[in-house]
Amino acid sequence: MYLSPRSRRLLLAAHIIVTVGALGADAALLALAVSGLRDADPRTVYPAAYLLGRWLVAPLAVGSVLTGLALAAAGPWRPLRHGWVTVKLTLAAVLAVAALALLVPRLGHAAAAAAVGSSPVGVPRGDRVVAVAAPAVALLILGINVGLGVFKPGRRRPGQAAASEVAYAADRQR
Numbered sequence: 156m157y158l159s160p161r162s163r164r165l166l167l168a169a170h171i172i173v174t175v176g177a178l179g180a181d182a183a184l185l186a187l188a189v190s191g192l193r194d195a196d197p198r199t200v201y202p203a204a205y206l207l208g209r210w211l212v213a214p215l216a217v218g219s220v221l222t223g224l225a226l227a228a229a230g231p232w233r234p235l236r237h238g239w240v241t242v243k244l245t246l247a248a249v250l251a252v253a254a255l256a257l258l259v260p261r262l263g264h265a266a267a268a269a270a271v272g273s274s275p276v277g278v279p280r281g282d283r284v285v286a287v288a289a290p291a292v293a294l295l296i297l298g299i300n301v302g303l304g305v306f307k308p309g310r311r312r313p314g315q316a317a318a319s320e321v322a323y324a325a326d327r328q329r
Contacts, residue, residue: 170222177215181290188286197269205266216251
C-alpha cells in the first residue's frame with residue numbers, strides 16, 4: 156500500500172511534529188527533574204513533572220511510534236529491508252513502553268511523595284533518579300533516531316535503488 160505523495164508528506168510532517176514535540180517535552184521534563192534535585196520545591200516540581208509525563212511525553216512517544224509505523228507501511232522504507240528503519244522503530248517503541256510502564260508511574264509516585272513532605276528527601280531517591288535519567292536517555296535516543304532518519308546508513312547509491320524504491324517511484328508517476 157502506497158500513499159499519494161501529498162498524503163505521505165502530510166504523514167511525514169505529522170511524524171516529525173509529534174517526534175519533535177516528544178523531544179521538547181523530554182527536555183522540559185529533564186529541566187524539571189534537575190531542578191527537583193536542586194533547591195526547587197518538590198511540591199511544585201514533581202506534580203508538574205508527572206502531568207508533563209502523563210499528558211505530553213507518553214502520548215507523544217506513542218504517536219511517534221504509530222506515525223513511524225504508518226510511514227513504514229505506506230512508503231518505500233520497509234523495516235525488514237532497511238535496517239535503519241527497524242532500529243528507529245525499535246528505539247521509538249522502547250521509549251514509548253518505558254514512558255508508559257516506568258516513567259509515568261514513577262513520576263506519579265514522586266508527586267504523591269512530594270505532596271506529603273516539603274523536602275526532596277521525602278521523594279524516594281529511585282524516583283528522583285528515574286525522573287532525571289529517563290528524559291536524559293530519551294533525548295539521547297531521539298537524537299540517534301534523528302541521525303538515522305537524516306543519514307539513512309546503509310542506503311544504496313542512487314544507481315542501486317532497491318525494488319521497493321523503484322516500485323514506489325513508479326507508483327508515484329501513475
